Amino acid sequence: MPEQNTISNAVIKRLPRYYRHLGELMEQGVERISSGELSKHMNVTASQIRQDLNHFGGFGQQGYGYNVAFLRQEIGKILGLDKQYKVIIIGAGNLGRALANYTNFEKTGFMIAGIFDSNPELKGTKIRGIGVQSMKDLPDFLLKQKVDIAAITVPRDAAREVADELVKSGISAIWNFAHTDLQVPDHVIVESVHLSESLMRISYNLRVKEESTGQKKNRK
Amino acid sequence: MPEQNTISNAVIKRLPRYYRHLGELMEQGVERISSGELSKHMNVTASQIRQDLNHFGGFGQQGYGYNVAFLRQEIGKILGLDKQYKVIIIGAGNLGRALANYTNFEKTGFMIAGIFDSNPELKGTKIRGIGVQSMKDLPDFLLKQKVDIAAITVPRDAAREVADELVKSGISAIWNFAHTDLQVPDHVIVESVHLSESLMRISYNLRVKEESTGQKKNRK
16 A cells, blocks of 8 residues: 555545445446546546546556455555444434444444443443443443444533543544544544534535526526 | 525534533623634634634624624524424434433424334333323324424434424434435425444544554654
């Protein structure tokens, strides 16, 4: 995997999308694809695809296209998907349950190792065979198991406390769903999913669309 | 709101984060803030903040800082948050339930108008007082109600069909949680939340971190 350190964040951000589309192509029985066809499938330009994949030594042969399975596997390696990761979920509410029930994560190597909730009534209830544990048992669990990723699905104020505890216990990465930016040391990876911000990008686009429609009407 | 058409996507993407941080500051009773203090709070440079907010005519006075409530309100207007939006949720599984239960969305003007699911057993069950309706009732519902945003939380293959139906019924925007890119006409806004891709950004960063730690160890 050459020149990886010089890859821009923009390219990195696109890799999971390549991985997903190549998986869809494999499901459809496509074995080989040109950058032109892949570009149609993904709705980006062919030159963008060639540029992106050149960062990783190309994988393609001129006039011959890409081997779909091989390209997907190599992108998977770059994304670290050739390893397994232990994931715990903090918060067994609807969002936590949705994550625990999402079997696709396990297919790509993200194994749910535990689910924790502060609500004593949930203790011992099972989600896809995994028993919900008390938050009190979290530090001990983290001592015994090498957990890579903790998904935080608890409300904002609780999330900060939970993050502090996870950091103390030496967590490597936090997948944050709480409506706040967590303050953690630089060595801890934080990936946030801010659903409210995603909704606001919709309302922004709705407003812009409405205004441009309004302007067109006025011009008539 | 001057010069809005020239605002880059990067700035637009940052606005929801400003909105959230300014909300946190208001909760803390902060009425006025300098770009320096705001930059510490948000962990971006002060010059970035000044640049970003200058796109919207500034809002700040030299040596006097920003009025937190006013700035938040103006950013809210840019984000279209001075209006209410009707949202429906397709899929009453854990993720759909999580969205329906998230009261924060309503605080920012996104009102849940209906929840739909193809499972007949769920019909009539209530989520936060809202009855789950059959997918068969969706076209009629869309005819009668002006729905702005439809959140799709059903599995990938069903999602494509649902999207087609929504587009036919004249939906303005789709909030897509399915593990695929939806094919819709250009006038339909699509905002996707791809949780798998978010996880892959974590595994990528874990791999890079591990390799750099490994290299440091080898150098010793």
